[in-house]
Amino acid sequence: MPTFSISTVSEVSEVELVDLYESVGWSAYTRQPEVLAQAVRNSSYVVAARDDRGQLLGLARAISDDSTICYVQDVLVRPAWQGNGIGRAMLASITDKYGHVRQTVLITDDEPAQRAFYQALGFTEGRDFRPEPVRVFAHFRQPG
Numbered sequence: 001m002p003t004f005s006i007s008t009v010s011e012v013s014e015v016e017l018v019d020l021y022e023s024v025g026w027s028a029y030t031r032q033p034e035v036l037a038q039a040v041r042n043s044s045y046v047v048a049a050r051d052d053r054g055q056l057l058g059l060a061r062a063i064s065d066d067s068t069i070c071y072v073q074d075v076l077v078r079p080a081w082q083g084n085g086i087g088r089a090m091l092a093s094i095t096d097k098y099g100h101v102r103q104t105v106l107i108t109d110d111e112p113a114q115r116a117f118y119q120a121l122g123f124t125e126g127r128d129f130r131p132e133p134v135r136v137f138a139h140f141r142q143p144g
Helices: 014-023 033-039 086-097 112-120
Strands: 004-008 043-051 056-064 070-076 105-108
Touching: 004 086, 014 033, 014 056, 033 056, 043 086, 056 086, 070 086
Parallel strands: 070 105
Antiparallel strands: 004 043, 043 056, 056 070
């Protein structure tokens, strides 16, 4: 089994970020590397996965008021390392840190694998809440 370590970070270089985000095809983030780096720096909590050589394998970040809500943003793992528990470990680090808040929210792609992954970790899609489903709204803007 490949080895990796998970740790909290305060900063990741722009070069590493762009390389990681490009590896999963998230080009909307890599068009403005300085904005991506600032977003990571300004996050409430950032966790990264690295291999034994120090290569950045994955990253997850959260924005939170540390009282009522935690918004999980950008859970990503290099494709060659997916399926090794990295995403699960990074998300567990976030949910452990913010286990005391009422809501943990994330928005992700509409793909069956995404749904299965997050459901396996205890997340419920808004339309599946019971007794009443909830609506989730988002407004995405194109960078200017």
